[in-house]
Amino acid sequence: MIVYFLCIFLFLVGLYGVVTKRNLIKIVIGLAIMEYSVNLFLILIGYVKGGTAPILSNEVTKRVFVDPLPQAMVLTAIVIGLATTTLLLAIAIRIYKKYGTFDIREIKNLKG
Amino acid sequence: MELLLIVLLVLMIGGAIFSLEAKDLLSAVIAYGIVGFGLVICFLLLQAPDLALVQIVIEAITLIIMIAIILNSTREEIKTKWPKTIVFVIGVFIFIGLFLYFFNRTTGTLSAFGEHVMRMSKAYILPGAGKTGSANLVTGVIFDYRGYDTLGEATILFTAVIGVLTVLRLKGRK
């Protein structure tokens, strides 16, 4: 139970970064930390004590396997997380070129 | 095993808090690498080698891109000012109380850590190798039982690449 609590606390740290910070790069870092913590939580649920990785081989005949279904879901979720982080960073570069700063309170003016 | 996971998670939380509070942006990005690489060790301890391979390479590529972006710009940090009223402090305490209450409600129904009752997964593990023919069960689940989700993931990656090319306005610049 302590492990679940720490994992959700990591999620809250990321949420604190998204809500409070004024720097755009810190907001992107907070969002990425939130994604990492959700992936970790899904794998934590599927763990069986004394289990091995879900791969059959000739030496391993009758063992207890860890759950393979959350691993299949999280495998695609990691690549999707990279895609969204890269898109956010591309937008951040454009904002820096136009306004000259990463501060989100100064980019509210609609310049032509 | 659980003790190792707890130590790693505390290290990751420390790295995350330091990354969000650092004054210099370069320190923030390098401390963000602690969270990513700690996650790789957590995946290895939880017996998921596929995920560890993917996570370590993608974390390295993300760090390279972020450092290249930050070195091109100013690296100063902008300070936030906390409001010092009493309503704000009461609001924080109410938030913490609600979080602890809902955490108790939801994880009380989950089984304890390590005692997973695999009701649905038995239908995938036992006939899995015979029906798909692959020794790696995770690959069999991704490409045979749930092939549609992999097609959706490939589409999202494709769309993200198109989005990056459009935002940077590399094509159609005439």
Added chain:
Amino acid sequence: MKGMTVIVKKVTQIVCGIIFLYGIYIIIHGHLTPGGGFAGGAIIAGAFILLILAFGSEFLALKKEETRSSIMESSAILIFLIIAVLGMVIGVGGVFFVNFLPKGTIGELISAGVIPLYNIAVGMEVAAALLTIFLALLIYRDEVLK
């Protein structure tokens, strides 16, 4: 962007081919050992990024490389879709994504039906996508942010 010193260039020339071969190994053995298409594709993209970082960006014609990797990514996802539709046409059940090639014995290299072909298509797609993103950011940095 300038390249790095002579030692880095020499070591990259030796090591880059080994990393590329390792990525192909992980893709092809995806149904026997841990790995699969996603991990192998990311490793191949890492090999190319290492080459670009070590030799500098005035060494290559970046716009042409980016066009080529875009074309490779689109064709890889097209191959993935064609194999899936072939399952609908040829296979027994007649639904999308049916595994229609024969499944041999478990543990051989040529087994598990269509899954190695899916692995190769996804590996090509992930490698080309990561390389296109990196090249787009590099071109933007070189030509626009003078």
